[in-house]
Every structure is written in structure tokens, then in C-alpha cells.
Amino acid sequence: MAHMANLAFDASTWEIYGSLLNGGTLICIDAMTVLDPEALLRAFGRHDVRTALITPTLFRQYTLECPALISTLEMLCVGGEALHPRDWESAEHLLTGKLINCYGPTENACISTTFLLTKEERCVNGVPIGRAISNSGAYVMDSRMRLVPLGVIGELVVTGDGLARGYTDPEQNTDRFVSIVVAGQAVKAYRTGDCVRYRPTDGQLETFGRIDGQVKIRGQRIELGEIEHVLRSHESVSDAVAVLQHHDGGEVQLAGFITVDEAAATRPLHSLTSKPLRQQFLQKVQQQLHDKLQAQLPLYMIPQFITVLDVMPINQNGKVDRRVLEQQSQTQTTRREPLQQPISDAERTMQKLWARVLNIEPESIGLDDSFFRLGGDSIAAMKLVGKAREVGLQLAVADVFRQPKLVDLSSSGSYTSYTAEEIPAFSLLGNDIGAAKIREEVAIGCNIDMSLVEDIYPCSPLQEGLISLTSKRAGDYIMQSVLELRDDIDADTLRAAWEHVARSTAILRTRIVHHSKLGLLQAVVAEEIRWEEGEELDEYLVKDKSVSMGLGDSLTRYAIIKGGREGKRWLVWTIHHTLYDGWSIPRIMDAVTETYNGAALEKPPNYHAFIKYLGQLDHDATTAYWQTALADCEAPPFPPLPLAVQQPTADTTLELQCPALPKIPSDITKSTLIRAAWAIVSRHHIGSEDVVFGATVTGRNAPVAGIEAMIGPTIATVPVRICVHRDQTVSAFLAGIQRQATEMIPYEQTGLQRISKVTAGARHACSFQTLLVVQPASEEIKKDGDLGEWRSRSDLQDFTTYGLVIQCTLARTAMSITASFDRRIIKNWLVQSLLNQLSFVMRQLARADSQVKVADIDTLTPEDKGKIWAWNRETPAAMERCIHDLFAEQAGARPDAPAICAWDGEMTYGELDELSAKLAGHLVEIGVKPDDIVPLCFEKSLWTIVAMLAVLKAGGAFLLLDPCLPRKRLQLMCNRVASTLALSSHDCVPVIQSLIETGSAIRTVIPITRATILQIPQHASSTTTVRPTDTAYVIFTSGSTGAPKGCRIEHRSACSAILGHGCRVGMHANTRTLQFGSYAFAGSLVEILLTLAHGGCVCVPSEDERIGGLAPAISRMRVNWAFLTSTVLDLLRPEAVPSLTTLCVGGEPIQISQVAEWAGQVHLRQTYGSSEMSGIISSERLTSSSMTRDVGKAGTGIYWIVDPSDHHRLVPIGAIGEL
Incomplete structure (x- = not known):
């Protein structure tokens, strides 16, 4: 070492x-x-x-x-x-x-x-x-x-x-050595201060810089590790460090230092820069590096200077010495190209407005900069419009989207005297009915004195819809929020603060009533808060929830709860959704907090200004817009609403926490990106390029003075229709969705009830079952505040009557995707998969370059891909056997067991083996050899089965012909296989003769009866060697997609299906199978071959019994196993066929009513298969609670579900694709 x-x-x-x-x-x-x-x-x-x-x-x-x-x-x-x-x-x-x-x-x-x-x-x-x-x-x-x-x-x-x-x-x-809970036990731990995550694919830890690597510059919090990560991602950069440099006079700037791949080895630390190397680097990557930083980071995180070093300075521990870099002079640097500064007064004003809204320095904004590329979004655009109005500049949110560059936007606004309009009380009611009479009727509806009614005006479409839904199902659209008070909070002062805010905010004193002639109206009532009290929080919440909030009732309630062993106190605020939206709540909370702390409260703009705006909308233009937007809409709703569910009830919530979306290198907003991602995900789950879902919009884009500070529900729900064209580029796809959202702004307050009446397509579009909500984290209730800790008692599901609601909450460093859904409509696993898919697609869209097409966006997440590969990791081994060998095993073991019970006779396994072997020997003598195809033309008869086995033993392959089929189809089938020999029953010989007369290749037809077989000389025997790879039979498809196609099935394929599915579908030696299927139907081979391979008995009714006496025939032949279509099943009743114990349904989907009738009486299975896959591929046991679409897992093969437009691409789990 x-x-x-x-x-x-x-x-x-x-x-x-x-x-x-x-x-x-x-x-x-x-x-x-x-x-x-x-x-x-x-x-x-x-x-x-x-x-x-x-x-x-x-x-x-x-x-x-x-x-x-x-x-x-x-x-x-x-x-x-x-x-x-x-x-x-x-x-x-x-x-x-x-x-x-x-x-x-x-x-x-x-x-x-x-x-x-x-x-x-x-x-x-x-x-x-x-x-x-x-x-x-x-x-x-x-x-x-x-x-x-x-x-x-x-x-x-x-x-x-x-x-x-x-x-x-x-x-x-204290701050670093802490106690955490591991497996229920308190364990000493150390907080490293390093940012990490578990890699989703395998749980390995990945690092993302340090928490204390966050610094502030000009008030903005910056993660130096994020900057370094982007710099290092450039192909020419080998290492990168970002530091803050403090200069004389207090100036602070962000600097980046990099080395390139050609960097020399360790040099003396005083030689930190190399001019030739710097020049080489500048020529190669300067613009690329700047573009990469601008595309992925906010402007305030882009270093003012980037210095190229030969080598990074190293301290005595072998690490980069950041202190040396912080002190390094900026003599050799690069920075972004000089900005073209505003010239006109309008441009300078717009620059200052942008700086205020985006919280950046005005000098860092140039004329060619885009509002969205500098970090703006739809919320920021709304704030910009509000700030513009403060300086007398009339601007619309749509203007910001259409002309995001500063130079263009500066010329689009106009200066006017833009102040909040004074709207006299009761002036929005019209002149048809006197205000006094309306006031009197409203007061009666509210059960108050008429003098307390301060103002009356119409409801918005949203308010009308929400109060109507609450009247149908009490408790819906009501929020209970609980504030756990800090110990030092004075309850009396807090009450006074709430009362002051309520007096200043008309919407908090608003009720909704029904007028006999004007319909739903809202009335502002001069009333004080009536405080409730209690000692048990949970008990109060249950009691409070049971109190109605309907027409004429107060739509807000307040309580102080004192109780708990620890002496805790809670404030409970209950409010109906007709009085607020997500934008309003934090502003109400802030107003209460500021009032409690003694600050002067600025009265918010009155909500009736928004109502006046709604009354002035052009209804003809609105109707025309929605007629065009939703023309001929037939997009399937997702998730589909089952017949048994009349009204969805969201009872479950799932949440996905994921990293924040990367900065989008264009003018596209994150809201647009999320809509686009959901449209792509939805496309796979409905199997249609035409996608419709609901979206909740803020409504704060309306041209109403002070709307950004207004308290009240301006949100609206609109149907969003998106056509997902696979050949379209992602950039064009996103631009189209953003353009759609911009064009919709003047018409978004129409209301679903009114939109649905425009056209049949609009009515269909408004029946969507997915609602998409996008909001920044700032719109949520702040959990921790000056007064205590808030917690909402009403989750997302309390505010929806849709099958699925997806809410994306955006923050700078993270994103939360929450789904609220009805478990009767959509399952937990599918919702979790949808959230993963949505996040996965969003990130691909954000990073897609201009050449990427929608078809290139993958919806199959790594999690789904891993599950699919795990399911399909083993391919079932092929059974290297021949069909007649499986039969021979049964005949040898049980020669006296019944093999066939038919209307025209019975046979044991020994008899069937002997007769088929004798006929096989004759066929070999007359020239039948492996892979020769021999048509068999029989009515329902035991001799069909004898002929099938004989052809197989002779090495040939049989083709079953149903004599009831049109002659042209029989002619086509025989010509396709070029057969010269056919076997037939005595009654079907004329059928074959007619084919010969009309040009068939058949030259010989042998009628098969007991007598003709017994006449065959005893010396005839089969000596042909048959291999598992030889063709066993040919079956023609129905031709539903064109001309019928003949499928050649090998012995090993058929044996794999026979042995793989027999036990699964209940086949055994005591099985007595109904041979009902037409010979043209692959099900007939399932009935015959599976039964004989497992030692059962094939029961063959006559054609007359098959059509008109099926139930008696089943009982007479003691049938206990049947394979029927759902159409045929409708003709039977369980009590009429008491011998039946196993029922397989296939060929077409089973009906819900049939499952209910049969599941408790028999072993009921739904099967799926195709001629090309040897009949049955999979089957699933059905109970009374089963989904009728379930067909089970693949039994003898592997299921791959692919995009119908691209068979090389798997679709996500739960999505619709081609099998």
C-alpha cells in the first residue's frame, strides 16, 4: 500500500x-x-x-x-x-x-x-x-x-x-451529529452536507454538490455545483470550478475556471494561465460554452468570467485549492457578447419591469433577450402585466407569449391611464329588475336583514359549477385548513387580525343564492366572523365537515381549538372553493400574518371587477372559437369510465417527487411542456393521436386591473385538445401547444357547461376524465409561518369529480407530481406508472434539440422496461415432439379409455390408434410424404378425427375444410396448398368433385368410412419418419384484414401449445370435450388435439344438434369441458348444462353479464389466441369481480406490446399497443 x-x-x-x-x-x-x-x-x-x-x-x-x-x-x-x-x-x-x-x-x-x-x-x-x-x-x-x-x-x-x-x-x-430513526430505532448519525440521490435504476448513490455550496449573489441563491456540472459537460472541458470573487468596493462576481483536455501536467502554482492555450480554447468552444450555460441555467447563474487554466491549483491534500482561484485576477477571461442596451424610453421601461419581475439586474438584459429564456414563465408573465399597469403601460399576457423579445414587446404596449375602475354596488345586475327587489329576495335566501347585503353580482361559470356539485354531494369542494399555533401567539390578537382581513376582503364575506329570475347570484354580506370553539381537534373536524355549505349559507367558518395533552392550540379555517383558488390562499394567509404583526393592510382589488370583465366577453366570438377548436372531436376519454361508476370519487392520492425540470432552451414555458408530455403519454393509453384532457388555468391572464393581487376564484377549467403527430418535430409540437394556450386566453372563462352546448364534438370533449393542474410552489399554503405550522385537511381528491387529477407543483430545485384518482376507475399501479412516464417524457422534451421528432420521444420508462424484461427473461423451450406421438402415449397407457363419443359412433383409444394407423399406411403407399398437405372435407363426424391422425402418422399435414363454406373459398384454400389428394366423408365427396371440376389441383379423393379402412390390405403400414419440424397442419385465417392466409403449423409448435396450455385450461384424462367449433376455426383443433393429448374424450354432436339442440347434446354426452364464443354462450344457461364444469370463452370478448352468470357455476376462463400461434396463447381464470378484458399471461410464448406505428418500440405498461 x-x-x-x-x-x-x-x-x-x-x-x-x-x-x-x-x-x-x-x-x-x-x-x-x-x-x-x-x-x-x-x-x-x-x-x-x-x-x-x-x-x-x-x-x-x-x-x-x-x-x-x-x-x-x-x-x-x-x-x-x-x-x-x-x-x-x-x-x-x-x-x-x-x-x-x-x-x-x-x-x-x-x-x-x-x-x-x-x-x-x-x-x-x-x-x-x-x-x-x-x-x-x-x-x-x-x-x-x-x-x-x-x-x-x-x-x-x-x-x-x-x-x-x-x-x-x-x-x-448540534447541527451535524443528530439522531435519526432507522428500522424503528433511534440511531446516531452525521449530516454530511452533501447533496445526493439514489440512482433510480439500481439505488447507487450519485452526488450533486454540497448544500453549503449554495452562495448568494445580488440576492439570488446559487448552487456552485450546478454551474460546475454544466461546464464539465462540455466535451472540451476536463475540469471546472466556480467561485465567488469579492473585489474592492464591495463588488461580487461569479467566476468560472476550466482546464481543457490538452492541459499540461503539474506546473508551479504561479503559472496559472496560458495565453496560447486560452486562444486555442476560445477559438474552439467559446460560443458553444456560452450557449450551453444559457440554455441550462438562469442568467444569474452564468459566470461573468471564464478563465482557462493550464492546470487547477492543488493544495497540500491533493484537492483543488479554491482559495487561490477566489483571489485570482481576471486578466484573461471570456464573457458573453456585449448586450445591446435599450435606446428608447419604452425599451428602458420594459427592461426595468423585466428586472423587477425576474429579480435580475437591468443591465444584464439586452434588447434581443427573451423573457422566457431569462427564466420567465406564465406566472411571471402575469406579474409583468401587473407591474406594467402600475406605470400606465397596457399589456396583455398574450402579448408576452407572442413577442417574448424585449425589443418586440417594448413596441407592443400602449400607455394609458390604467387605474382600478370604481364599480358601484348592485350595478352589475342590469336594469330589468330593481336592485331593491333583488336585494330583498337575496336577503331572504340568506336569512339575514336586507341592510346587511352590501353588493350583489352574477357568479362566474366556475362558481356556478362548484356550488351545483356541492348541492349534489355535500362536502365536496370544501377545504379545512388547520394552523397549529406557536406557543407565543395571542389568540385574541389573531382573531382580530382575521376579522380585519375579512372586513377588507369582500370575497370572504360572500354567499351564493338562487334568484327566481336571475339564477345564481353572489352577495357580499356585512357580517362579523362567528368563532367556534372546541377541545378535541379531530372531533371538531368531523363535526365541522358535516355542516352544510350550500345556497344562502356562509361559505367560511373559523374556530380556535384548545386541547391536547401538550396544551396545543389550533386555528381551523373552513372555506368553500367558490370563494378562493390556489393563487388567493397564500395572499390571505400573508394578509393575516401582516395584520397580526401590526402592518397596515392594503385593501385588495374587489372581485366584482373580474365578474364585470366576464359579463363583457364577446359570446359570438367565444362560440366560434370553441366550435373550431373542438370540431368533430371523438378522442376516447382516459381513464374510461365504467358503466357501474356514475360519479367518480377521488379516494386515493399518489405523489412523485422528482428533480426540477431543466431550463428549456427556447421560449416554451414549463406549463406547455407538461401539457405536451401528458398528451404523448395519453396517446399510448387511448390508442389515438387525438387527445383531450381538462386543464385548470389561473385566469390571471385576464385584462383586469389588479388581477394579480385580487383575492377570489379566477381559475377556470377548459378542455385541451392536442393532436399528437409522430412526424412533427418536438419544437413545432411544443410551439403549437403554446400557441393554442395563448389563443385560448380570451375564451378560457366560458365554463364547461356552456362549452359543452356548442357542438356534439364539444360535448364529447367536455366529458374528459383527466384534469391537469400546473402551479408554482408559491401558490401552496406555506407549511411554516410566523403564526405556526399549516396543514391542509383536504387533499387534492376533495376538489375533483374526475377519475384522475394530476397536479404538477413546480419549484426551482424540485417538482412534485401528485395524482388524485378513483380506484374503481384506475388502479394504483397504473397511476404510479403514469406519473413515472409523465416525468420521463417531460425531461426528454426539455432536452430535445430542433431535429428530434415526437416519434423519437420514448414513453417506456427504465422502471417499466426492467419489469417487462424480467417478465420475459425466459423463452419457453419448444417441445421437440410430434402430435401423433402424444396420442400414442395415451393409447398405449389407456387403450380401452373412450377417445371419441360422436353422434355417428364411439371409439376407444386403442380402436382410434388401430384405424388411423391402417389408413396412414395406405396413405404412405400412395405417395404421401412429410410436408404434403392433404385436405380433409367432413361434416361433424368421428371419421374427421381418424383422418387427421392418419395423415399425421403418414408424415403429411392436414387442412380441415368446412363443407359449409362458399365453394370459391374452398377452391382458394386448396389451390394455395397445391394438394393432389383429399380425404372426405361419403356425403362430402360431391364437394371435392365440384372443386376438381372448377380447376382444383386435386386429382384423387378417398371417401373415409369404417368399411373403406377395413378393406385396406393388412400389409400396409406407415414407415415414414416424421420430425418435430415437419408441418402438422395448415389452417387459414378468417381473412378479416384481406385475403385469407394459410398458416403452416409445425409439430413442435403445436405440441408446445398443447402441453403448455392443457393443464392450465383444465385438461385431464377424465375430460369430456365438446367438439363444437367449425373446422375453419382454430378452436376446433384445440378441442380435438388438446383432449387426445391428455387422454380425454372428444364429444362430437351432429350438425343439427350443434345448431338447434346444443344443451341436450351436452347433457347426453356428459360434456364437462367446452370452448365457446360469447355469442354461442348466450344460447346456454348454466342450469341446462349441469355436467359442464370447465368453460373456456374465446374468439371474441366475454360480456360482463356472462361473467356474472357463469363465474359461480363453472371454472370460467377467457382465452386468447390466433391461428398463427397454434390456437390458444394465453388464458385467465375469471371470477365475478374480474375485468372482462383480462386474457392472462402468455403460456407458451412471450408477449411483447409494441407501438402500432413502430413495431421496434415497446409501449409502457398499461398502455394500448399491438400484441
């Missing part, structure tokens, strides 16, 4: 004790030799060094300077810094031994986790640090020391025997 680490570096303890405590030899190497790769190589050779621990910086330099040094070691451990994937890739071919990436803090005895690098490893997100070593633990946790989900970034917390007792200064222990 080489001992190279500085004794002040914890790695030295690992070198010393790791070697000596395991019986190794420690080779001490001086510092100057460590810095001289050639000298180090000689030292390694001289002392036979086989193991070493070095930093990634030294690893990189040794690889460049002296590759042989890497090749000499049996085990090389790298640690102390993050190992870059490019360093691993450049050294991969040099390694002859093991390379292990080591991670660990001093506080946990140097090494906590390890990762063995193999040649198959492709480190997409950096080289993993692996898993915890023996007697240690490694956990990814959030700030409250709770485990985070797989794939979500959190803080690495380590435990184990190597943990330090603590710091020498006990006061420093």
Missing part, C-alpha cells in the same frame, strides 16, 4: 491502518515524488506497490502524464473530490486492476461508501459513490431528517461504527 497522503488529510489514516491492520506493507512516499509521476512510477516498481489512494485531480494528471502509473496497480482508490466521468472514460483502457470511487467525511472514519467502476458503467450524472461499506449506513434525507423517495435529491446522512464521537467543541455537534 502506498502511503502518499498528507498526514493532516484523513486519507492518511486509511492508508496506514488499512494496510497494517490487514497484514500489508506500507510504502512511505515523500511529497516531491508524489508530484512527479515518472518518479512515482519508479517508486511503485521498486517497492512492488499494488494499492494506492489518490484524489481525482492527481488521477487526471497521472493519466495524462504517465499512463503506465495507472496500469501497474491491482487496486486504485480515488477519493476526496468528485470523480469526473471523462476522467474515468480516458483511463478505462489503462486499467488492469480495480478502480474504486471512495467517498467519506473525516467524521465517519474517512470512507463511508464505495463504488467499483466496470467497463459497462456509463456515468450519465457523474460517477456514483456507490453504497455504504460494511457496518455503516447511508441515507438520503430531507431537511427534517425524513427519507426522500428514490431519485429525489436530498442530504446524505451516514451512520455506523466508524462515526466520530463528536467535535472537540461540543457546541459544534
